[in-house]
Amino acid sequence: MKRLxxxxxxxxxxxxxxxxxPNERTVQLELEKVLTNMHKGTIVKVVASGRTDAGVHATGQVIHFDTDLQFPLNRWQKALNAQLPGDIRVVSVEEVSSEFHARYGTTGKVYRYKWGLEDVESPFKRHYVVYIPGVKPNVNLMREAAQAFLGVHDFTSFCSARTEVVDRVRHIKRLELLENEQGELHMVIEGDGFLYNMVRIIAGNLWEVGIGKREASDMAHILSAMDRKRAGKTAPAQGLxxxxxxxxx
Amino acid sequence: MKRLxxxxxxxxxxxxxxxxxPNERTVQLELEKVLTNMHKGTIVKVVASGRTDAGVHATGQVIHFDTDLQFPLNRWQKALNAQLPGDIRVVSVEEVSSEFHARYGTTGKVYRYKWGLEDVESPFKRHYVVYIPGVKPNVNLMREAAQAFLGVHDFTSFCSARTEVVDRVRHIKRLELLENEQGELHMVIEGDGFLYNMVRIIAGNLWEVGIGKREASDMAHILSAMDRKRAGKTAPAQGLxxxxxxxxx
Known part of the structure; x- marks a missing residue:
């Protein structure tokens, strides 16, 4: 048995x-269908670094599974991509020790949130960036507001009220706002871990600062209030x- | 009555x-539904510069229609975009004379054809670029081959065998192959007009040169043969x- x-x-x-x-098309379901098929019906369970919500994308999600197939490592990527639907692609496959655990072994994650700032929404990007018509944010104000999140903080105000995890202290190591030549604004955030909806709530609040609905200095006050109701809206899923x-x- | x-x-x-x-979702149908609705049920017919096939995209298609609505010109774009589905967006609206005709008045068109050259196909671009796994083209050979199409030629070999138009002489003014930082190869072609499937057949043949299936020097021979059977494959619709x-x- 080896772990991939x-x-x-x-x-x-x-x-x-x-x-x-139940009764839904999910990424895990598609992965397990293909793997179970490759293992001639023996059910293969996949463990991911964490779940993502409906509409949320991934460019570097990590999963692991165990296999006893006699199959050369360098053929796995092609074999999986040949059977997976086009909306899931395997980027790389590595053999790891049985100690490796995609979920419990994580030491950090990077998320990216994308807004489209073009005057006219691109029909090609409507599921891949968030368009908020009629407003342009002040990105420098968003950058100023972002400083409040850097370092170690209790993120109770910036996670879903339904969060069951008790320890809401997280370490944000990087939070950048980048504009690109495709007319997009990206928020890139790196931390040791993230609570439920945390990236989307931070994105939603930075946007509100950018459009003048909140002050940059509000972020620190909301953090210290430790109350989800003090923070602004959760940004839509398809930007994440x-x-x-x-x-x- | 004014023409837009x-x-x-x-x-x-x-x-x-x-x-x-009949019974299909088309761009013209969606446009006419919205316009007819805005005109309280009076049917509004839309004329386009030309049709595009299933799966083919547009970033600058031009249409015209006539209206007697008392509606300020600067509100049309917003009003149309508010009612159109997200996969059609209005970029601009201008008032023109009743002499203007979107189809018969064209003096030239630019098409772009996109291939994805990344090692792993992007799930986000699978409907927007063409991926041909396992091969990388020699772009310089494609550029060399492209020279044959520049200028005035009879494009009988490079249009669908079903083309009914008798005069197949067209003037190609520009044909460029451009690589970008998103891992894509674009063919940009400008001409005074294009025959049915002409851009996709030229793209398919340049690709075949790029992957060594044909010689760059074949293009001139195929052109002078005036026989569709002499040319290679039509490239897929979703790249156009x-x-x-x-x-x-």
Whole structure:
């Protein structure tokens, strides 16, 4: 038996999220269907670094599974991509020790949130960036507001009220706002871990600062209030990408 | 009564092409539905610069229609975009004279054809570029081959065998192959007009040169043969974009 670590991309538009749920098309379901088929009906369970919600994308989600197939490592990527639907692609396959765990072994993650700032929404990007017509944000104000999140904080105000995790202290190591030549604004955020909806709530609040609905200085006050009701809206799912997952060497 | 010239973008993936046909979702149908609705049920007919096939995209298709609505010119774009589905967007609206005709008045068009050259196909671009796994083209050979098409030629070999138009002489003014930082190869072609499938057949043949299936010098021979059977494959629809349509001043 060997354990494989697999990095995947997926277009979240056609999925009811990552995790298997009854009567829904999910990324995990498609992966397990293909793997179970390759293992002649023996059910193969896949473990991911974490779930992603309906509509959320990934460019660097990490999963692991165990296999006893006698199959050369360098053929796995092609074999999986030949059977997976086009909205899931395998980027890389590595053999790892049985100690490796895609979920419990993570030491950090990077997410990217994308807004479209073009005057006319691109019909080609309508599922892949968020367009908010009629307003342009002040990106420098968003950058100023972003400073409040850097470092170690309790993110109770910036996670879903339904969050069950008790320890809401997280370490944000990087939070950048980048404009590109495709007319997009990206928020790139790296941390040791993220609570439910945390990236989308931070994105939603930075946007509100950008359009003048909140002050940059509000962010620190909302953090210290430890109350979800103090923070602004959760940004829509289709702007969010899970970009990288880190593990200890 | 005034005539409006409207430039639109559309994502061809969800359409059975531009032109109305029974029981199919088409771009023209969606445009006419919205306009007829705005005109309280009076049927409004739309004329386009030309049709596009199923799966083909547009970033600069031009249409015209006549209206007697008392509606300020600067509100048309917003009003149309509010009612149109997200896969069609209005880029601009201009008032033109009743002499203007979106189809008969064209003096030139620019098309763009997009291939994806990344090692792993992007799930986000699977409907918007063409991926041909396992091969990388020699772009310089494609550029060399492209020279044969520049200028005035009879394109009988490079249009669908079903083409009914008798005069197949067209003037190609520009044909460029451009690589970008998103891992794509674009063919940009400008001409005074194009025959049915002409851009896709030229793209398919240049690709065959790029992957060593044909010689760059074959292009001139195929042109002079005036026989569709001598040319290679038609490239797939989803790589093609109608980018600009030109009219006399």
């Amino acid at each position: 670590k697999v990095t995947i991309m997926y277009d979240g538009f056609g999925f009811a999220g990552y995790q298997v749920q 990408y899970l970009e990288s997952v880190y593990y200890a060497e | 010239k409207v430039t639109i973008m559309y994502d061809g993936f969800g359409f059975a092409g531009y032109q109305v046909q 974009y109608l980018e600009s349509v030109y009219y006399a001043e």
